[in-house]
Amino acid sequence: MLSCKDISELSDEYLDGELPFKRKLSVKLHLAICKNCRRYLNYLQLTVDVVKQSQSTSIEKSKIDEIMNKIESER
């Protein structure tokens, strides 16, 4: 039986869907009986989603223009 600390160590591979079937099943079994680990993994997933969604879309327009000018001058 996995401990909560084991769940923490396997957390990334579990969330990224990279655990082998048997290992994944062991994690699911633990989660079925452990409220703290269910909460922990929910919040770790939230952390991943926050980082994903925080991606800055504000690229400096001048940098893009510099690249396009350079390409134009090389033509």
Next chain:
Amino acid sequence: MEDKQLIASALDDHKVFKILVERYYSVMLVVAKSIIGDSLAEEVVQEAWLAAYKNLSKFEGRSSLKTWLITIVSNEAKTRLRKESKTVSVGDFSDDESVLHDRFGSDGHWSKPPFSWHNETPDALLSNQQFSRCLKKYMLKLSEQARTALTLKDMHGLSLNEICNILGVSASNVRVLIHRSRHKIFEHIEKFQETGSC
């Protein structure tokens, strides 16, 4: 519009090529910075785009355009690194910097379990300006290599193999970097939920 459609007309139409530059500039800059550092990264990205423009007609679509561009910028940066005779620190992957280490008892069960958070969606958290500012600070507290691994994995969706090739470290080391980074951010968010400040 999909990359495939854009590639077909990108060489003849600069506006179309510009869409590709806007789409992939960020991820290329992250890759360049991770290899050669901040000061030369923008220059390297420019050179990489020039090379991409010259070779786009030879792009056969065997990999995604993103992977192809990342390979180009990665090679440009590594070539430049050799020319500049720079060395980049390999990083520390030892286990002494384990995360959540003080949260478990000797039996492996939680001694300090996570408490209930007020904001349970990314939107709720990110709409809080104070939190967004804090998140930038949290990211900067990570080591350069850890930040790069996290950014490439969670923001830009690169595979572990792609990240290994860029950083020049093993898959298990990339895993360590991602594990540590996610958990450090997790603990910062937890603190923010509790105190309302960074």
